[in-house]
Amino acid sequence: DTAVSQTPKYLVTQMGNDKSIKCEQNLGHDTMYWYKQDSKKFLKIMFSYNNKELIINETVPNRFSPKSPDKAHLNLHINSLELGDSAVYFCASSQERLAGAVDTQYFGPGTRLTVL
Amino acid sequence: GQNIDQPTEMTATEGAIVQINCTYQTSGFNGLFWYQQHAGEAPTFLSYNVLDGLEEKGRFSSFLSRSKGYSYLLLKELQMKDSASYLCAVRDIRGNYQLIWGAGTKLIIKP
Numbered sequence: 001d002t003a004v005s006q007t008p009k010y011l012v013t014q015m016g017n018d019k020s021i022k023c024e025q026n027l028g029h030d031t032m033y034w035y036k037q038d039s040k041k042f043l044k045i046m047f048s049y050n051n052k053e054l055i056i057n058e059t060v061p062n063r064f065s066p067k068s069p070d071k072a073h074l075n076l077h078i079n080s081l082e083l084g085d086s087a088v089y090f091c092a093s094s095q096e097r098l099a100g101a102v103d104t105q106y107f108g109p110g111t112r113l114t115v116l
Numbered sequence: 117g118q119n120i121d122q123p124t125e126m127t128a129t130e131g132a133i134v135q136i137n138c139t140y141q142t143s144g145f146n147g148l149f150w151y152q153q154h155a156g157e158a159p160t161f162l163s164y165n166v167l168d169g170l171e172e173k174g175r176f177s178s179f180l181s182r183s184k185g186y187s188y189l190l191l192k193e194l195q196m197k198d199s200a201s202y203l204c205a206v207r208d209i210r211g212n213y214q215l216i217w218g219a220g221t222k223l224i225i226k227p
Contacts (some may be wrong), residue, residue: 015145041201043159043217056212090158103147105215107158 023091032074035076035090120218138204147207
């Protein structure tokens, strides 16, 4: 009965490799997000999808490509991994993006990516 | 621009009260959130303020002053399990309602 799940939880890989992180939510939410949390603990939004449509695409290298096959899934593919990509990547989901709505975001457990 | 400031770290004693402050600057304020994040875990929602005033939820309360760009999270009757980072986040209407996050305040509870 996990609300937001991510796989894998840990990912250790060599520089230059390509890897994917998967995210699924069973909350029936319309909006999903990918965040990067670096060693300084800043959470930075990378992408957001609403009903499979990309709505937020921050300044992220184009080596990062999100894909939403349906509104319950949002995957993240990373090409040509670099040392600076090492971080914890969180997936999240929320029901609404309306002005004034609480719009609580529910986070997955995170994927700790280490690039060697 | 957008900027959120919180103290990096605070220490408090079990059973006491602690107040964690957050100041923000944003052009399209549309709500302020507080999240708790234990080490190695995901952030979890604590509170939400969009109007001025105090929102109370059990041992936790959150206050907002929009004119001052200021919020605080008040934790009462501190327990050891409250040791965590507390993240302040502001929703910006001009950023497609995305949340802008502070770096978090690491709260250390001592017996």
